[in-house]
Amino acid sequence: MSVARWVVNEWLLHDLKGENGEERQKEAVQFLDRLNQRCDIIVFVLGSPWAKKAYELMEFSDPKRRLLSKKLWGLLNDTRKRCPLKQDELQPISGELQKVVKPDDWYLVQAFKAANADGIITTDEDLQKVLIPFSIPVIMREDFLRQQLLE
Numbered sequence: 779m780s781v782a783r784w785v786v787n788e789w790l791l792h793d794l795k796g797e798n799g800e801e802r803q804k805e806a807v808q809f810l811d812r813l814n815q816r817c818d819i820i821v822f823v824l825g826s827p828w829a830k831k832a833y834e835l836m837e838f839s840d841p842k843r844r845l846l847s848k849k850l851w852g853l854l855n856d857t858r859k860r861c862p863l864k865q866d867e868l869q870p871i872s873g874e875l876q877k878v879v880k881p882d883d884w885y886l887v888q889a890f891k892a893a894n895a896d897g898i899i900t901t902d903e904d905l906q907k908v909l910i911p912f913s914i915p916v917i918m919r920e921d922f923l924r925q926q927l928l929e
Contacts, residue, residue, distance in 0.1 A: 783819045783895040785886050789919050791831040794846045812926045821861040821893040826885045861893050868892050878908040
């Protein structure tokens with residue numbers, strides 16, 4: 779079994795918080811469980827919007843979200859399951875990419891490149907469309923989850 783590195787945008791954190799409904803929350807837990815089982819790695823940028831939202835998840839006091847926060851942080855504290863990148867490890871993206879990728883998403887592309895990741899998992903169809911010509915694999919959340927369940 780090979781290890782894959784995935785840049786996961788903020789859908790995971792919104793789903794874990796329950797902002798997108800109970801079903802999505804369950805799927806996010808399945809996603810974390812599968813990453814654990816498959817020995818895959820989450821790539822994230824320290825200080826990024828993703829990291830900030832992950833820290834915010836720890837602030838909830840209700841039992842369900844506390845448990846989900848612990849599950850996420852258990853994964854992120856495992857050095858075999860995470861690839862945290864510092865801002866100074868990121869390279870600026872090319873001018874061509876800057877033209878088509880929203881500035882809020884630049885860090886995802888930078889993380890992908892810096893970590894030599896296997897792909898970006900997102901819910902943002904526009905991001906997927908603009909990255910196709912640059913040969914950056916972008917997998918939609920639903921497609922990734924469906925693939926996981928088939929394995």
